[in-house]
Amino acid sequence: MSAEQEHITPLATAAVDHPTSDEKDPSITTPTPPSSRRRRRRRCLICCGSCTALVVVIAIVLVIITVTVYKVKEPVMTMNSVSIKNLNLSLGSSLNINMTVVADVSVKNPNAAFFRFGESTTALYYRAREVGVAYGPPGTAGARKTFRINVTIDVMADRLLSDPSVIGDLAAGKLDVTTSTKVGGRAKIFLIIKRHVDVMMNCSMTMAVSNQSILAQSCNQRVWL
Template sequence: MADQESQSWPLAPMRVHQRSDEENPAFKALRKERTNKCFVYIFAGIVILGAILLIFALIVLRSKSPEIKLKSVTVKSLDYSTSPWPSLNATLIATVAIKNPNFGPYRFGSNNSAVFLYGGGKLGEQRIRQGKATAKATKRVNVTVEIRTSRLPQGSNNLGGDLSSGMVNLSSYCKFTGRVHLIKIFENRKTAEMNCAMTLVLKTKMIKNLRCD
């Protein structure tokens, strides 16, 4: 019995178990790859968002001056004489178009006016009432102007000769000042000018050869 008890038996080989806090190299590499991809996606998203904001700022938030044009002039009344001295009195109805190229409305006050001139001298002026040209639209405004040659300096023009010829060359000037409102946050002051030339035909009481710069 003693021999059997003292007999030693070979021990079974120990199994080496990987510690739970040690990662598998393959899994570690996969996780690193996913982390790198995540950073790449985030960076790409930031770049795309920045590009979108830049395009938005350049296209939408960039304000431009409106375009002002005299579309037509109608003679409502006309009275002229060559003796005893040349004189011309008329009532003109001018249709002014304000084209707004912006993505926000263009608001203008009542400090704007339309002026009619002859030979560089002012015949008449009329203020334009305040209004608004909506985004990407054209606003038309009718302005009634009383013109009087009695307002001109005497002897400084050839009014008598023009009245005798039946045609009087006139010019018109208009300067608009207003503000462009963008997404109810941004507000930019914009000014536009208009210079036009035309011919008043006395016999037909009509305006012809209307052209604007």
């Protein structure tokens, strides 16, 4: 072997970097352990179940309150007074009569929710013949409050005098008449639940012709919920 060959030093092998056990290759995704997925699924189920249970409880509470505290009760209609105004009889070539009937009606709302009433209708009958009708304005009766209705009925003389019995009743000094008052309303509970109510009151009364007073009166009411 020559001297030149003895002094040749072999090239060092290029060092190759290999990741140590403490370093992770970013291209490799570590799979999520099954136990972690089960925990997340369990938490989702618990959250959904809690929300559903809360909604059910709220719905049950609302139903209980609606059928107990806010149960719709029948309004009570009362005829406070009826009076005759401007009664005028004239005997000329024929009998003429002018008469106005004033009715004071109240509707009591016994409910914990307010009632909104529409226009009321009050009709006056003589021997089953309608001789006058009047309309009252709409209004609102608050919770456990009373709504007043005042109506003035102008009697239609031609209809009244068309009945032959009226002359004998006037001569006897009294008239038997009937009033019928009807009003419809709607109750709102929690501003969502609506309940329609119709109230009708019929009153039979005997009117004195001489002093324009009410001699006898009897009333009854009907309610449609």
